[in-house]
Amino acid sequence: MLDNIQIDKDSVNVLEKALSEAIVKVIGTTSGFELNNSLLITGNNPLQESQLVGIMFLTGNTNALLAVTMSNKTASTLVSYISGIETTELSDEDIQDGVSELINMIAGSAKSLLKDTKFYFHLTSPITVVGENRLMIHKGTGNKLYKRFHFGDMQINLIHLIL
């Protein structure tokens, strides 16, 4: 297993590029929304203002957690566009399943893009975490990536933590 602390900047750039490409592609293809104006989040709790978190664990030479976080409103809008069902007709389970499927596809896309790199991984099943006012505290020293994407008046956060 790689020494997480020794991952160089070029490798991190490769990782960030692949993850960004994956989320843009998945959101674009499934919902039609174009993600733009991404920015790296520093300092603040990346789960702030997010009621839904889709998580997958990535295992391989580098173990990591990959997550997307968003508000209920963003999630229901995305799932509505993906499914063609009005937001008012979506159940909580539909929306939670939609978030689960989104992280599944994002991780799958990222996996393809990282195929010949040191970050190639296997995937666990997706997990959806639901609730308000949660914190994500990671004590490890591995690389942490928190990136926020905007579309319309909505935002979606991408988190990648090397464990």
Place this chain on the structure above:
Amino acid sequence: MSKKILIVDDSPIIHILLRKTLESRGYEVCGDAKNGKEGVEMFKLLTPDLIFMDITMPIMDGIEAAKTIKELNPLAPIIMLSAMGDDEIVSQAKEVGVDIFLKKPFDDYKIVSALSKLE
């Protein structure tokens, strides 16, 4: 008579997405299974013309279900769905006789394109 399609996937959203595209193009979704075991049972009961099958599912995964269905009817057309498009998965799918591999996310065009290849 419209073709009957069985969807096997543990994600309700994928069922909704596929159904929307398929029914708008005149196909009939004859069954919705949420795991491979249900998929095999529905295949025996409903004799669909075509199956959309996810890979990662509880109880019985798509590779196992596809293998079982192909043993029952080697000519049963199966379109395999997966968020993971790596060589190993594709190879496993081909080994069990899956006809087409469709990587998620897919849009209407990809679904229709996959269907046209089997017609």
